Amino acid sequence: MHRTLKEPAAWEGMPLSEIEQVAKPKMKEWLERVAKLEPMEVDEPPAITIRRMRDAVEVYEQ
Secondary structure, eight states, rough: OHHHHHHHHHTTOOOHHHHHHHHHHOOOHHHHHHHTOOOOOOOOOOHHHHHHHHHHHHHHOO
């Protein structure tokens, strides 16, 4: 998101922090959008998925 916003901010002469405030949805808006999503079925608990992804990154960084 940072790169996506940085160039337009420079074109407009606005600080990036100001552009980010406008671009980020407010909590209420975000919750309304999330509430409309259909639940997902997953094959494993989210904690296991996150651990696998973190472990994969650690192996890649070594």
